[in-house]
Structure formats: C-alpha cells, structure tokens
Amino acid sequence: MENIIEVKSLGKLFSNSPALRDVSFHVRKGETFGFLGPSGSGKTTTIKILTAQLHATSGSACVFGVPTTKLKEELYRKKIGVLTDNSSLYTRLNIEDNLKLYCDLYDVPVRRIGEVLEMVNLASERKKTVAKLSKGMLQRVTLARAFLHEPELLFLDEPTSALDPVNTKHVYEGLARLKAGGTTIFLTTHDMNEAETLCDRVAFLNNGSIQLMDSPRNLREKFGDATLTVELNDGSRVIVKRGSEGAQTLYDYMNTNQVKSVYSNNPTLGDIFVDITGRELA
Numbered sequence: 001m002e003n004i005i006e007v008k009s010l011g012k013l014f015s016n017s018p019a020l021r022d023v024s025f026h027v028r029k030g031e032t033f034g035f036l037g038p039s040g041s042g043k044t045t046t047i048k049i050l051t052a053q054l055h056a057t058s059g060s061a062c063v064f065g066v067p068t069t070k071l072k073e074e075l076y077r078k079k080i081g082v083l084t085d086n087s088s089l090y091t092r093l094n095i096e097d098n099l100k101l102y103c104d105l106y107d108v109p110v111r112r113i114g115e116v117l118e119m120v121n122l123a124s125e126r127k128k129t130v131a132k133l134s135k136g137m138l139q140r141v142t143l144a145r146a147f148l149h150e151p152e153l154l155f156l157d158e159p160t161s162a163l164d165p166v167n168t169k170h171v172y173e174g175l176a177r178l179k180a181g182g183t184t185i186f187l188t189t190h191d192m193n194e195a196e197t198l199c200d201r202v203a204f205l206n207n208g209s210i211q212l213m214d215s216p217r218n219l220r221e222k223f224g225d226a227t228l229t230v231e232l233n234d235g236s237r238v239i240v241k242r243g244s245e246g247a248q249t250l251y252d253y254m255n256t257n258q259v260k261s262v263y264s265n266n267p268t269l270g271d272i273f274v275d276i277t278g279r280e281l282a
C-alpha cells in the first residue's frame with residue numbers, strides 16, 4: 001500500500017533541548033493514524049514539521065513522496081488540509097463568508113459550504129459572526145475549513161479538544177465519512193477514546209520519542225491479561241480465564257441463570273500508555 005507520509009529518524013531541538021528524538025513512522029493511503037501523547041510530548045512539533053511550518057534538526061519527513069521542505073504551495077493548497085489551534089478566521093465576518101473566501105482560494109464551489117457545515121453541526125449557525133462564537137464553535141468552523149477542499153491528506157491537531165460530547169460525536173461521524181471517501185488522516189490527541197474510535201493505528205509519543213506503534217486492537221490484545229469478568233445477579237464478580245477451564249465455569253454460571261453481564265479485561269489504550277511510559281495521557 002502506498003505511503004502518504006514517511007518519517008525517518010526525525011529530530012527537533014529547540015535551543016538545544018530535544019522536542020523530538022529519532023522519530024520514525026509511515027502513514028498509508030486512506031489510513032487514520034493517531035499520535036497519542038501527553039502535553040509537551042512533541043505532537044504539535046511533528047505536525048508543524050510535516051506541514052512545513054517548522055524545519056527538523058535531523059532526519060527526514062516526506063509527504064506525497066516529497067521532502068516537506070520542498071513541498072510546493074500549490075500541492076499543499078490542493079491536497080492537504082490542516083487544523084491547528086491557530087484559527088486565522090476573519091472575526092468580523094460570519095461563518096459562511098469566512099468559508100466563501102476559502103472557496104475562492106481553493107477553487108471550491110460555494111455549495112460545498114453547506115456540506116461541511118453539516119458535518120460539524122453548524123448548518124443553522126452559518127450567519128453568525130465569528131467574533132461571537134464559542135471556543136467549541138470556532139474549533140468546528142476551523143475544522144470545516146480544513147476539509148472544505150476535500151483534501152487527500154488531513155492533519156488534525158487535537159480536533160475535539162474544545163467540543164462537548166454531542167459535537168464530538170458529530171465530528172467523529174464527519175471524519176468517518178471523509179475516511180470512507182479515501183481521505184488519509186493524521187491526528188494528534190491525548191484522548192484515548194478518540195484514538196480508539198478513529199484510528200487504524202496509533203503511535204505512543206512520550207518525551208519526543210515513539211514508545212509503541214500498532215493498531216488499537218493489536219495493542220489491547222498484546223497487553224490484555226486474557227481474562228473475563230463475570231458479573232453475577234447477586235452483585236459479585238468473578239474473574240475467569242479464557243480457555244476450557246474458564247469456559248466450564250462460565251457455562252456453569254450461565255446454566256444456573258446467575259450471569260448478569262460478561263466483559264473482557266483487555267486494557268484501554270490509556271491503561272497501556274500508563275503501563276509503558278509511567279505517565280498519564282492528559
């Protein structure tokens with residue numbers, strides 16, 4: 001499968017202090033790849049290097065097969081969408097007029113505005129002046145702008161950090177639609193549920209280096225303890241091992257109608273992160 005992003009031994013120093021150390025990964029076409037890490041771990045620095053806003057100190061970063069330092073403005077404009085905390089919207093204009101400016105810039109038909117506003121749950125607010133928007137609304141407008149031109153590659157730096165659960169869900173649905181349409185997504189987050197929901201693969205970043213990289217499912221299986229918790233009708237809980245012995249125990253409980261629920265004890269991504277790094281994600 002084609003790699004859209006290729007990063008090899010990337011390093012970044014800020015005044016001799018390392019923000020990234022020997023970071024290597026690739027992102028395949030159509031994949032949603034998550035960079036998970038606590039505050040200060042180097043997520044934004046990575047996005048800035050990949051979007052040519054920063055130079056790396058060492059190593060290489062290619063996007064669409066081209067070193068990021070050599071990416072032409074035109075290619076960026078057409079194929080890449082970026083959401084960062086720097087919204088740069090015109091605060092005196094309303095949402096729709098802001099997006100119209102981008103339609104002109106990106107040669108996008110104005111009818112696309114309705115589609116993207118629908119995806120971020122702002123269709124009925126299109127006439128609102130940007131200066132009067134809440135933080136969460138601003139984040140949604142910036143997100144809508146990032147995928148207005150249907151980019152092939154979308155960089156999202158903590159896309160739901162200011163959103164409530166309802167709008168977060170709406171954005172997840174919108175991103176799922178983009179993914180279904182073939183968009184490759186590079187996403188940073190410290191929200192492990194977000195990573196589990198959206199990402200095909202994740203990399204755990206800590207102190208500027210990648211500690212672990214795989215699909216959420218593989219990670220949960222690899223770090224799972226292969227047991228199930230059986231909750232009984234009397235409120236007690238029993239841990240049973242997977243395999244024939246556990247199956248017999250489970251069968252006995254079920255056969256006597258004692259089982260209220262059964263669930264896997266596989267860890268969450270957050271549990272694994274804490275296990276590997278000794279640090280919380282938030």
Ligand SMILES: Nc1ncnc2c1ncn2[C@@H]1O[C@H](COP(=O)(O)OP(=O)(O)OP(=O)(O)O)[C@@H](O)[C@H]1O
Binds near residue numbers: 019042044045
């Ligand atoms: N322009 C800069 N000058 C100096 N140091 C910087 C600069 N930008 C980032 N850093 C440092 O680099 C490290 C990584 O920062 P970065 O913003 O990439 O982290 P992050 O994982 O995105 O954090 P957050 O989740 O808080 O956004 C931090 O120690 C930060 O202080």
